[in-house]
Amino acid sequence: MNLAAWLVRAGTYMGDRPALGLGRAVVSDYRDLAGRTARLAGAMRTKLGLRPGDRVALTMSNAPEYVEILFAAWHAGLAAVPVNAKLHPNEFAHILGDSGARAVFMSADLAETVSGLPVETLDHRIAVGSRDYDALFAADPIDLAPVAADDVAWLFYTSGTTGQPKGAMLTHRVLTAMTLNYFADIDTVSPGDCILHAAPMSHGSGLYLLPHVVRGACNVVPESRHFDPAEMFGLMARWPGMAFFAAPTMVKRLVDHHGDVDTTPLKTIVYGGGPMYVADAKAALDRFGPKLVQIYGQGESPMTITFVSREVIADRSHPRWEERLGSVGVAQSVVQVRVADGGDVTLPHGETGEILVRGDSVMTGYWNNPAATESTLAGGWLHTGDMGVMDADGFLTLKDRSKDMIISGGSNIYPREVEEALLRHPGVAEVSVIGRPDPEWGEVVVAYVVPTDGAPDIKELDRYCLDAIARFKRPKDYRIVESLPKNNYGKVLKTQLRARDAADGLAD
Numbered sequence: 001m002n003l004a005a006w007l008v009r010a011g012t013y014m015g016d017r018p019a020l021g022l023g024r025a026v027v028s029d030y031r032d033l034a035g036r037t038a039r040l041a042g043a044m045r046t047k048l049g050l051r052p053g054d055r056v057a058l059t060m061s062n063a064p065e066y067v068e069i070l071f072a073a074w075h076a077g078l079a080a081v082p083v084n085a086k087l088h089p090n091e092f093a094h095i096l097g098d099s100g101a102r103a104v105f106m107s108a109d110l111a112e113t114v115s116g117l118p119v120e121t122l123d124h125r126i127a128v129g130s131r132d133y134d135a136l137f138a139a140d141p142i143d144l145a146p147v148a149a150d151d152v153a154w155l156f157y158t159s160g161t162t163g164q165p166k167g168a169m170l171t172h173r174v175l176t177a178m179t180l181n182y183f184a185d186i187d188t189v190s191p192g193d194c195i196l197h198a199a200p201m202s203h204g205s206g207l208y209l210l211p212h213v214v215r216g217a218c219n220v221v222p223e224s225r226h227f228d229p230a231e232m233f234g235l236m237a238r239w240p241g242m243a244f245f246a247a248p249t250m251v252k253r254l255v256d257h258h259g260d261v262d263t264t265p266l267k268t269i270v271y272g273g274g275p276m277y278v279a280d281a282k283a284a285l286d287r288f289g290p291k292l293v294q295i296y297g298q299g300e301s302p303m304t305i306t307f308v309s310r311e312v313i314a315d316r317s318h319p320r321w322e323e324r325l326g327s328v329g330v331a332q333s334v335v336q337v338r339v340a341d342g343g344d345v346t347l348p349h350g351e352t353g354e355i356l357v358r359g360d361s362v363m364t365g366y367w368n369n370p371a372a373t374e375s376t377l378a379g380g381w382l383h384t385g386d387m388g389v390m391d392a393d394g395f396l397t398l399k400d401r402s403k404d405m406i407i408s409g410g411s412n413i414y415p416r417e418v419e420e421a422l423l424r425h426p427g428v429a430e431v432s433v434i435g436r437p438d439p440e441w442g443e444v445v446v447a448y449v450v451p452t453d454g455a456p457d458i459k460e461l462d463r464y465c466l467d468a469i470a471r472f473k474r475p476k477d478y479r480i481v482e483s484l485p486k487n488n489y490g491k492v493l494k495t496q497l498r499a500r501d502a503a504d505g506l507a508d
């Protein structure tokens with residue numbers, strides 16, 4: 001089944017319902033949206049000359065148009081490549097080139113940057129809202145393109161351990177499984193409900209527009225296009241029945257936001273993507289009541305590995321309530337989850353190992369990367385790279401992320417990318433980057449630098465980072481040291497470094 005069939009159907013029998021909102025305004029109903037999408041799909045095929053299976057990238061800040069471009073790509077039998085709008089131009093160029101995208105849709109704020117990128121495969125660079133964009137809707141609508149369940153619908157670029165993002169192939173089957181699982185485990189969606197896209201639509205929030213289109217609910221984008229607590233509270237009364245996806249740090253900022261807004265009209269907050277401190281989960285429950293659901297997922301099994309239901313989160317009387325609040329919950333309905341040792345043998349309850357996942361929500365592999373695909377999907381199980389422990393009731397608690405990934409403000413940062421940027425500086429002999437626990441951001445990036453000769457200028461180190469990687473990835477703290485802790489093979493021991501960092505923090 002083609003995912004775009006959901007929008008065609010919504011346009012037919014729920015045509016009058018609001019489909020897209022911007023701030024407080026409805027900008028489109030489902031009849032209008034389905035019509036525009038079918039015409040845009042026609043333009044992609046006839047005017048832009050795209051062929052089934054071609055990739056269409058979206059380098060866009062959140063926008064109502066995100067929905068029509070995604071669905072038009074599927075409608076036309078193409079694969080969408082949503083790209084995180086906060087990335088560095090080098091990272092845009094890598095993803096556009098690696099995916100072999102033939103067309104890119106750019107939001108106005110990114111149009112200049114993306115237009116200037118040297119990407120050979122790109123035949124079309126279209127700024128959303130431009131005259132060129134509007135002209136596409138003059139095309140004749142086309143019928144839904146036939147697709148196979150295993151055709152790629154969404155290339156989801158995740159950071160790789162090597163620092164280069166890899167494209168997880170999410171097929172029509174994968175996203176169908178994720179969508180139906182939303183209704184099974186996460187939330188109900190009724191006519192008149194909406195989802196507010198305050199988190200990036202290239203990631204979790206955008207994935208969750210699917211169940212809302214299925215049910216004919218409204219996809220609302222805040223006028224600021226991003227996460228702003230005051231604005232979100234203001235929109236709750238305007239859009240009763242609202243759900244939104246938020247990283248734990250966003251939930252914390254909402255809780256900390258002063259103001260006495262009545263949150264009765266709010267339906268659901270789904271949080272995940274990074275660790276939530278138990279104290280913060282309790283504070284969120286106090287503020288919002290039983291409206292919280294936690295998910296654990298990754299690009300390779302989007303939004304769909306485990307969950308903590310709203311009932312479990314709100315059940316203060318349960319003897320293991322706190323423990324469960326600190327866990328990522330139980331397996332979602334469409335997947336099997338187990339914890340295994342290095343040989344993929346399932347470990348007994350209570351023992352820590354790698355989390356493995358199998359089911360229809362798991363990607364079919366990494367785009368053009370058979371070696372990474374083979375190791376990550378070895379034996380038919382997704383090797384998440386996350387370490388965890390399962391209790392006798394099936395509740396999973398994440399331990400340490402193998403791979404040493406840092407999650408700051410809900411965004412993944414791979415230390416190696418930052419290390420590579422810093423190592424380009426002539427004054428840096430060695431560097432090791434770790435995450436330091438932080439109550440506001442979850443973790444912040446800290447760089448331990450061994451200088452070649454005298455301490456390098458911190459401002460200059462920062463400039464090297466800004467020249468190579470996204471702003472949010474640069475270290476918040478630099479520590480100049482004589483040497484790094486290493487094992488016999490010369491490999492830096494990040495665990496020791498983190499322990500030292502924590503001890504220094506206590507001493508400070």
Ligand code: AMP
Nearest residue numbers: 158272273274275295296297298299386
């Ligand atoms: P991404 O592929 O960008 O969605 O990042 C996925 C990674 O984020 C996972 O592999 C986990 O390490 C982490 N993650 C996702 N959800 C949670 C959660 N609920 N709690 C803690 N970490 C999480």
